[in-house]
Amino acid sequence: MLWSGFKKTALTSLLILGATQLNAQQYKLNYGLSQPQDPATLPKSKAAVVLPVKKEKVEAKTILKPLANDELQITGGWEMIQASAVQASGEYISTAAVNTKSWYNATVPGTVLTTLVDQGVYPDPYFGLNNMYIPEDLCRQNWWYRTTFKTPVLNDKKQLWLVFNGINYQADIWMNGHLLGKMSGAFKTATYDISKHLNPKGENVVAVRIIPPQNPGIPHEESATAGRGPNGGLLAVDGPTFISSEGWDWVPGIRDRNIGIWQDVRLKLSGPVVIEYPQVITDLPLPDTSRAAITVKTELHNTSKTAQKVTLTGKIENITFSKTVDLAAGERKIVSFSPTEFAQLNLKNPRLWWPNGYGKQALYQLTLNAQVNGQSSDDKTTRFGIRELTYDLTVDFPQEKNKRVELNPITALKDGKALFDNANRREVANNVTIPSLLPGINPAVLQNSKETSTAPFLVIKVNGQKIYCKGGNWGMDDAMKRVSRTQLEPYFRLHKDANFTMIRNWTGESTEEVFYELCDEYGMLVWNDFWLSTEGYNLEVNDEHLFVENARDVVKRFRNHPSIAIWCPRNEGYALPKLDFELATLIAKEDGTRHYHGNSRLMNLRASGPWDYEKDPSVYFTKMADGFSTELGTPSVPTAASMRKMMAKEDVWPISDAWYYHDLHFGQHDYRRAIDSLYGPATNLEDFCKKAQMINYDSHRAMFESWNSKLWQNTSGLLLWMTHPAWPSTVWQVYSWDFETFGSYFASQKACEPVHVQMNLHNDEVVVVNTSLNAYKDAKLHLNVYDLDGKQIHQQKAIINVLANQLNKGFKAQLPANLPANYLVRLKLTDRNGKTLSDNDYWKNNGKEANFLAFNKLANVKLDIKINDKKTTETVKTYFTVSNPSATTAIAVKLNLKSCTTKEIILPAYFSDGYFNLLPGESRKLMVDYPIQNGEVEIAVDGYNIDSSKNIKIAAK
Secondary structure, eight states: OTTTTOOHHHHHHHHHHHHHHSOGGGGGSBOOOSSOOOGGGSOOOSSOOOOOOOOOOOOOOOEEEEETTTEEEEESOOEEEEGGGOOSOHHHHTSTTOOOTTSEEOOSSSOHHHHHHHTTSSOOTTSTTGGGGSOGGGGGSOEEEEEEEEOOOOTTOOEEEEEEOOOBSEEEEEETTEEEEEEESTTOOEEEEOGGGOOSSSEEEEEEEEEOOSOOOOOOOOBTTTBSOOSOOGGGGGOSSOGGGGOBTTBOOOTTTTOBOOSOEEEEEEOSEEEEEEEEEEEOOTTOOSEEEEEEEEEEEEOSSSOEEEEEEEEETTEEEEEEEEEOTTOEEEEEEOTTTOGGGEEESOOBBOOTTTSOBOOEEEEEEEEETTEEEEEEEEEEOBOOEEEEEEEEETTEEEEEEEEOHHHHTTTOOOOEEEEEEEEEETTEEEEEEOTTOOGGGSEEOSOOTTTTSOEEEETTEEEOEEEEEESOSOTTOOOOHHHHHHHHHHHHHTTOOEEEEGGGTTOSHHHHHHHHHHTOEEEEEEEEOOTTTBOOOSOHHHHHHHHHHHHHHHTTOTTEEEEEEESSSOOOHHHHHHHHHHHHHHTOSSEEOSOSSSBTSOOOOOOSOOSSTTHIIIIIOOSEEEEEOOBOOOOHHHHHHHSOHHHHSSOOHHHHHTTOOTTHHHHHHHHHHHHOOOSSHHHHHHHHHHHHHHHHHHHHHHHHTTBTTTBOEEEEEEEEOSSSOSBSOSBOTTSOBOHHHHHHHHHTSSEEEEEOTTTOEEEEEEOSSOOEEEEEEEEEEEETTSOEEEEEEEEEEEOTTEEEEEEEOOOOSSOOSEEEEEEEEEOTTSOEEEEEEEEEEOSSSOSOGGGGGSOOBOOEEEEEEEEESSEEEEEEEEEOOSSSOEEEEEEEEEETTTOOBOSSOEESOOSEEEOTTOEEEEEEEEEOOSSOEEEEEEOTTBOTTOEEEOOOO
16 A cells, blocks of 8 residues: 555655745645544555556667757657666766666656556556555655667757756756756756767767655545545645645645656757747737737857857748847847838738637747858747737726726836736725735826726736636646647647637646647637645745746746736735745746736635535526636536546445545535435436536536626636546546546536527526627527427517627516426527527426426437538548437437447547437437547437437448
8 A cells, every 4th residue: 555665754854854944934834744644544445456567678769759940859768767776876877887677668758657657567546546556755766767869960060959848856967977967846948068978979878867846745645534635735835846746635646746857858959059938929009900010039049159140030931030140159149020120020911819719729930040150050940829918907006096907018018027016905895906006117008998897807808809718727737747749639629619718727737838839729828827826825935046947937938829818926825025026027027928917816806716516506696706716616526437437346336435535525415415306316326427417517507607697797707626637536627537528518618609698597587698709680589498398388589689799688588487397498599590509408497396306207218310421531520410209308418439349438529519408309410520440430329318228330421
């Protein structure tokens, strides 16, 4: 088990070391467990652990994978071992004399634990209680990584650089017996000139000593008796790292704390002058978007010992620009190309980047080339989008309180100075605070805002248009930091299809290039935190300088991504005043195009939470919908198929410690009671999960629809806690870690559709929420009521004009007095030509019987599916019709794609709808998009009262 062989003396010394480094004022805060918890409270499994078979060592072969800009990724060939097994120095380990027969083949990029799981040393920590069988000392010792490579052909570029894009937590970097340098913090890059240390004819050896955080803490192990425990602990003091890996209420303690070479390692060829940190600033003369003025900046570094004359040339599609500068030996200089100086940087009719649902995600590419003496010295390619961010918020001016302003960072931050005094803030209402201007800031840098109906809350605008920020939090992309594009891209497709517009990068734990690239491509605005957690609960960082240096690197590396909308210091709180000012100033100087928001709640925002199940969803409308919220959550148990993948059959039913270890805590008692009272006690896993999806659907739709009901009349954004799970979880998610979609997913998709018809649960008002930039004149609004047999018992109609990007009132539902115990309210919005723009179903009861137990007496329905068309490109898109030929209403129809051979669910598969209802005789046209499969596939149908025995094979066209 976990604690076997754990040395308590070492743990005690670590705790003492950590405690001595803490500010005395922090002792009252959460520093986690001081010793491992009582063994009697540890989670227990009814199943025996299945230990993996350790893999045989294979010959480590390095491949230098060519990339753009004369870069080569060092792939393969990496090996790893715990430092205690190698009694030698880095000077020796980075030579060819080392025998690595006992080393593991290493996964790079990856963590220490990734390698150990991949090599069969430890079982998959995501399954059942396997994580309990992985020792905690992985994060309490140093580790060596090692690889070799042959010197590439340098041609006319004489210098070779070794580039690390991310390690955790600290590292000593050696090559060919030489110490190149040290790295600190999980989010900083490092580049080393290795030209003089190369072995031009033989192998070069790179050795990396990974040093874990000084304060890894002791994770709490969730169980029915132990509860969910504290969120994190000592690890927070180490600052720029994955602080949730100590264990949170949505993820267990990750045994290595995600240490290792978690981002890729590259070689880069160059001449004497290199290009660093290019920046593209796009300025639109808002509200006019037909023109864009582009400014390009970059740092040039003369790495040589002699002066150099450099010609720097830029190219954006068919536009070129160039200038020549002189650099002294060793000099760094910022070179700028302004649209005033270079008229070609004034673009007409640019392709704009928009968030999802507002337009296309157009992207451009900047290529820079530095030439010295007529030869290319370095190249740099940067992708960017043409868009402009502005922000409406309420602040205190020296001579005027509660001033509603529009902040355009491009003009307001042009002097590189922070604007707002977050420490000198004032509460204005319901715990909402507003900042004041810092001394010496001219109020004229902020424009008067005409948008007063949302005051005092934050409104984010893109290209002059208000963006309804709807989406959710990512606590971490993956608990083991498996963050390849292949692994992450399906999650972004799911977010796009769910009609989300924003992802919050909670405490910055998903900070890697591919995360932002995918946000750019899928139109997800990013609320980007740095690495501080809850003020007044979690500990402050020890080394503010290290923190700021990691933040500086992140801002300069990722500032060209059009998706990033907000920089924020921490989760739920303010940074300490000195650090807050440093971060705000850093962003003003190094970015200058975005708002630094001092708190993820309260400051021009609503308070965060709650995160429990609400048995009366109308409460979201009456007591919660308010302003901009970055966290609101409720439990979300997966489907039965997902639960069976998470744990052994002995643990999956009835509910066991394995469920609690996979986060079944927050609100679960009310959640389970609601399942019992509304739909009846569950008889097995399938029954429980089927009923849970009904709860998931209603709760998640209500959260978003409550904010919809006040759009721009108070509300401006809602982010779920959470949309994305970092590992197999039972709480706070809309899909599974392996891409299965729940009732919560399709409810969110429905409520967040760009044009959406809904009935407000607290007052029966029927409204149309249009968050698109398109208007619909003479749209037809229908309300129909059906009994449980599908018979229509009431209807109501109206014609309305649906205006763009606003809330449109329809009518109050006039429901008849003699309603049956259970009935269906169906809303439908069509355009003037009869095309459906939105539909929405609500199952209701008449109040006398406050349940839906009658659903359990309905006959099971056999649905018909007809394949209409199939198109194969990079994926397969199959169009089909599902029909209900029976005399019974089909409730909560869920579709999956399965292998015809194994009958296993194929994921990812993107269905256009799910958990919908079909009245007797009704049909619905749908589409499923999925990766090309080797074998034949079929569409499987399931639901509340659906006969799931009939699957439809997708035949080749």
